[in-house]
Amino acid sequence: MDATLHKQSFWSKYIFSTDHKVIGMQYAIMGIIMAGVGGFLAYVFRYNLAYPNASIPLFGHLSATQYNAFVTCHGMIMVFWVGMPVLLSALGNLLIPLMIGTDDMAFPTVNMLSFWIFFLSAVVLLASFFVPGGAFGGGWTMYPPFSAGGYVNHNPHFFTALFSGVSLMILAVALELVAMLMGGINFVVTTINKRTKGMTAFRVPIVVWFINIASVIFMFSVGPLVAGAFMLLFDNILGTGFYDPARGGDPMLWEHLFWFFGHPEVYVLLLPALGVLAEILPVFARKPLFGYKPIIYMALVSAVLSVLVWAHHQFVAGIDPRMATFFSIGTILISIPFAGIFLSFMATLWKGSIKFSVPMMWVLGFIGLFLIGGLTGLFLGSNTFDIYAHDTYFVVAHFHYTLFPDIFFGFFAAIYYWFPKFTGKSLNAGLGKLHFWLTFFAFNVTWFVLFFNGLAGQHRRINDYSDFSLIMREPYITFEKIATISAIILILSQFIFLYNLFTSLAKAKKGVKNPWESNTLEWVADSPPPHGNFQTYPVVYHGPYEYSLPGEGADFLPQNVQGKNDTNNVTQNNYEHKTATSFATHK
Amino acid sequence: MNIFPENVSTYGQEIDNLFWLIFAFVAIAFVISLFVLLYPLIKYNRKAAPKAEYITGEKRKHFKWVVVALVLLLGSDFVILYCEHDAWGQIESVPAKADVKVGIIARQWNWIFVYPGPDGILNTADDVIVDDMNSSLHVPINKNVVFELRSQDVIHSFFLANARFKQDVLPGRTVVRWFNLTKEGKYDISCTQICGVLHSKMRNFVMVESEDKYKHYIDSLYTANGRKTAMK
Ligand SMILES: [Cu+2]
Ligand SMILES: [Cu+2]
Numbered sequence: 170m171d172a173t174l175h176k177q178s179f180w181s182k183y184i185f186s187t188d189h190k191v192i193g194m195q196y197a198i199m200g201i202i203m204a205g206v207g208g209f210l211a212y213v214f215r216y217n218l219a220y221p222n223a224s225i226p227l228f229g230h231l232s233a234t235q236y237n238a239f240v241t242c243h244g245m246i247m248v249f250w251v252g253m254p255v256l257l258s259a260l261g262n263l264l265i266p267l268m269i270g271t272d273d274m275a276f277p278t279v280n281m282l283s284f285w286i287f288f289l290s291a292v293v294l295l296a297s298f299f300v301p302g303g304a305f306g307g308g309w310t311m312y313p314p315f316s317a318g319g320y321v322n323h324n325p326h327f328f329t330a331l332f333s334g335v336s337l338m339i340l341a342v343a344l345e346l347v348a349m350l351m352g353g354i355n356f357v358v359t360t361i362n363k364r365t366k367g368m369t370a371f372r373v374p375i376v377v378w379f380i381n382i383a384s385v386i387f388m389f390s391v392g393p394l395v396a397g398a399f400m401l402l403f404d405n406i407l408g409t410g411f412y413d414p415a416r417g418g419d420p421m422l423w424e425h426l427f428w429f430f431g432h433p434e435v436y437v438l439l440l441p442a443l444g445v446l447a448e449i450l451p452v453f454a455r456k457p458l459f460g461y462k463p464i465i466y467m468a469l470v471s472a473v474l475s476v477l478v479w480a481h482h483q484f485v486a487g488i489d490p491r492m493a494t495f496f497s498i499g500t501i502l503i504s505i506p507f508a509g510i511f512l513s514f515m516a517t518l519w520k521g522s523i524k525f526s527v528p529m530m531w532v533l534g535f536i537g538l539f540l541i542g543g544l545t546g547l548f549l550g551s552n553t554f555d556i557y558a559h560d561t562y563f564v565v566a567h568f569h570y571t572l573f574p575d576i577f578f579g580f581f582a583a584i585y586y587w588f589p590k591f592t593g594k595s596l597n598a599g600l601g602k603l604h605f606w607l608t609f610f611a612f613n614v615t616w617f618v619l620f621f622n623g624l625a626g627q628h629r630r631i632n633d634y635s636d637f638s639l640i641m642r643e644p645y646i647t648f649e650k651i652a653t654i655s656a657i658i659l660i661l662s663q664f665i666f667l668y669n670l671f672t673s674l675a676k677a678k679k680g681v682k683n684p685w686e687s688n689t690l691e692w693v694a695d696s697p698p699p700h701g702n703f704q705t706y707p708v709v710y711h712g713p714y715e716y717s718l719p720g721e722g723a724d725f726l727p728q729n730v731q732g733k734n735d736t737n738n739v740t741q742n743n744y745e746h747k748t749a750t751s752f753a754t755h756k
Numbered sequence: 757m758n759i760f761p762e763n764v765s766t767y768g769q770e771i772d773n774l775f776w777l778i779f780a781f782v783a784i785a786f787v788i789s790l791f792v793l794l795y796p797l798i799k800y801n802r803k804a805a806p807k808a809e810y811i812t813g814e815k816r817k818h819f820k821w822v823v824v825a826l827v828l829l830l831g832s833d834f835v836i837l838y839c840e841h842d843a844w845g846q847i848e849s850v851p852a853k854a855d856v857k858v859g860i861i862a863r864q865w866n867w868i869f870v871y872p873g874p875d876g877i878l879n880t881a882d883d884v885i886v887d888d889m890n891s892s893l894h895v896p897i898n899k900n901v902v903f904e905l906r907s908q909d910v911i912h913s914f915f916l917a918n919a920r921f922k923q924d925v926l927p928g929r930t931v932v933r934w935f936n937l938t939k940e941g942k943y944d945i946s947c948t949q950i951c952g953v954l955h956s957k958m959r960n961f962v963m964v965e966s967e968d969k970y971k972h973y974i975d976s977l978y979t980a981n982g983r984k985t986a987m988k
Pocket of ligand 2: 912
C-alpha cells in the first residue's frame with residue numbers, strides 16, 4: 170500500500186480534497202484569514218474608542234452605524250469563523266484519524282462538503298458588509314425585535330429584506346452551524362468506528378476525547394438555535410412575528426434559544442483547546458498526564474451540566490428572580506469540573522522535568538490567563554453582582570480573558586507543536602518565543618485595565634462616551650488609550666508569526682518523524698503523513714501518556730511500542746479495522 | 757480612589773460589599789493557584805530536575821489534592837451564594853411601601869417618564885408624560901421609588917450605575933422594580949443593551965431632590981398640563 174504513489178490533480182489534491190489533513194489545513198487557513206478580518210475590525214473600533222472622531226489610519230472615519238456593525242461582526246467572526254473552524258474543525262480533522270491510527274474520516278466526502286459549506290458561510294457573512302445599509306450592528310447575540318425586521322428596514326420588500334445585513338448574517342450563521350454539524354458527526358463516527366487495533370476507549374488521547382465531547386455538546390445544543398435562526402429569518406423576510414410583541418411574539422424566546430446554544434458553545438470552544446494542553450503538557454514535563462481518567466469523567470460531567478446554565482446570561486433580562494438561584498447554582502457546579510481539569514494540568518508539572526519549548530510556553534501562558542478569566546467568572550456567576558456588572562467592560566474583559574487564551578493560545582500551542590508533523594519542517598523557536606512574549610504582555614495590558622473601566626460603570630457597545638460623566642474622567646480615559654495602543658501591539662505581533670510561518674514553509678523538508686519524543690500515534694506516521702497516513706496500521710499496547718516509566722530505556726514509550734509491562738495479547742476492539750483494505754480501492 | 761462610582765442607593769452598598777467578599781475569595785484562590793503553577797516551573801525545570809517522576813495521578817493519594825481543592829472552591833462558592841441571597845431578593849422584589857410611583861418607557865433613543873396625575877395613581881388618564889431628551893427623571897430623596905419599566909420598540913436596558921441597578925426592558929413586558937436614593941444630585945441613566953444607531957446617545961439623568969423641590973417639580977408639570985388634567 171504505497172499511498173504516495175497515486176496521482177492526483179492539483180484540484181483534487183488541494184482544493185476539493187477528501188483527505189482529512191488537507192481539509193484540516195483548509196479550515197486552519199480560513200480561520201487565520203478570518204482572524205485577520207476580526208482583528209482588523211477590532212483595531213478600527215478600538216482606535217475609535219481611544220481617539221473618538223479621529224481619522225483612523227488604514228480606514229478613515231468610523232460612523233456610529235459602522236461602529237455597531239464592526240463590534241457585532243468582530244464577535245461573530247471570532248466565535249463562529251475563527252474559534253470553531255480552528256479549534257474544532259482544524260484540530261479534529263488533522264488529529265483524530267492520525268491519533269486513533271486510521272487512514273481518514275469515516276465520511277470523507279461529507280467532510281469535504283462540510284468545509285465548502287463553511288467557506289460559503291464566510292463568503293455570505295463578508296458579503297453582508299457590502300449590501301445597502303451594511304452589515305448587521307445589533308450585537309452578536311442578535312436580540313430581536315431589533316434584529317427581527319421593521320426596525321432595521323422599514324417596510325422592506327422580500328428581496329431587500331433578504332439581502333440585508335441582518336438576513337445575510339442569520340443565513341451565514343445557519344450555514345456555519347450546518348457545516349460544523351457535518352464535521353461533528355464525522356468526528357464522533359470516526360472515533361467510535363475506526364480506532365486501530367488496541368486503541369480502547371481509555372487509550373484514546375485526551376484531545377480526541379475532548380473534541381468528541383465538544384461535538385456531542387454542539388450537536389445537542391445547536392438544534393434549537395438553527396430552528397430559532399430560521400424563525401428570525403422568517404420574521405425578517407416573510408413578516409412573521411415570532412419575536413416581535415407587536416405581532417404577538419416574544420423576544421425572550423430568542424434569548425432562551427440563543428443562550429441554550431450560546432453557553433454550551435463556550436465549552437465547545439474550550440474543550441478542544443484543553444485537549445491540546447493535555448497533549449503538550451506531558452511531553453514537555455516528561456511525565457504522565459495527571460489523572461487521565463478523572464479528567465475524562467470531569468469533562469463528561471461538565472457536558473451534562475453545560476445545558477443547564479444558559480439563563481445566567483439573562484439575570485437582568487426580566488426572568489423570574491427565583492429562577493436565577495437555580496442558574497447560579499448550575500454555574501457554580503459547572504465551574505468545578507473545569508477547575509478540576511486545570512488543577513490536574515498544573516499537577517502534571519509537579520515533579521516533572523520541564524522543558525520550556527515554544528508550544529509549552531503557549532500552554533503555560535494559556536493556564537495563567539485562564540486563571541484570571543476563570544476567577545473573574547466567579548463575580549459574574551453571582552446573580553446579584555451581575556446586576557451591576559452585566560453588559561459592562563467587566564464582562565467583556567472577563568470573556569476575553571477566557572476566549573483569547575482559548576482560541577489563540579490554544580491554536581498557537583497546537584501550531585508550534587504539530588507543525589513539524591504536518592509539514593516535515595520546523596518553525597523558528599526564537600521568533601516563536603518573541604511572538605509568545607509580545608502576545609502575552611500586550612494581551613494582559615489591553616484587558617487588565619479594562620476590568621477597572623467596567624467596574625467604573627463603563628457599558629459596552631458605545632461608540633462615543635462623551636455623554637457619560639462616569640467614563641469621561643481619569644484614569645478611565647487614559648486606560649482606554651493604553652488598551653488601544655496595547656491592542657495594536659498585540660495585532661502587530663501576529664505578523665511575527667506569519668513571517669515565521671512563511672519563512673519556515675520555504676525551507677527544505679527534513680521530515681523528522683518524532684521531534685518532541687511524544688507517545689501518540691500521529692508521531693509514528695511520516696512527516697508529513699502521506700494520503701492514507703500509515704504504511705501499516707499501528708497496534709496500540711497502552712495509554713498515550715507513558716513518560717518516564719521506570720524500567721524502560723527511554724523516558725517515553727510510544728503507544729505502538731510494547732513496554733515491559735504490556736501484555737502481548739492486545740485488547741481487541743469491538744470494531745475490527747475495516748478500512749485497511751478499502752483504502753486500496755480508493756486509489 | 758474608589759473603583760466604583762459613588763453609591764447613592766440604599767441597596768448599592770450590598771453590591772459593593774459582595775464584590776469585596778468575592779474578591780477576597782478570588783485573591784486567595786489566585787495566589788494559591790499561581791504558586792501551584794509557578795513553583796514547579798522553577799523547582800522542576802529540566803536543569804534543576806533532569807529526571808521526571810512517574811506519577812499517573814490516578815491513585816487516591818495523589819488525586820485527593822485535586823478533590824480537596826475542589827471541595828474548598830465549592831464551599832466558597834456556596835458561601836458567596838448564601839451571602840448574596842438577601843441582596844438579590846431585596847433588589848429584585850418591590851418593597852411593600854411605595855412612596856412614589858413612576859413609569860419609565862424606553863424608546864429609540866430616549867427615556868420617557870410617566871408621573872401619576874393628581875389622583876396619585878399610575879396608568880390612569882391624568883398621568884403626565886414627559887417625553888423630552890432634556891428632562892430628567894425627578895425623584896425625592898430617601899423615598900421608596902417604585903417604577904414600571906416598559907419598552908415601545910426594541911430591547912433596551914435601564915442602568916443607573918450610581919444606584920448599582922440595571923434592568924433589561926423587553927417590549928411586551930412590564931417589569932416593576934424600585935430604588936431608594938440617598939443623596940441629592942444628578943446621576944447618569946444609560947442604556948446598556950445595543951438598540952440601534954444612537955444607542956450611545958440614549959442617556960438621561962435621575963435628579964434626586966429634596967421633598968419640597970420634588971413636589972414643586974410635579975406641581976409645575978400639573979400646571980403645564982393644566983388643561984389636560986382638568987379634562988379628566
Ligand atoms: Cu454562559
Ligand atoms: Cu436603548
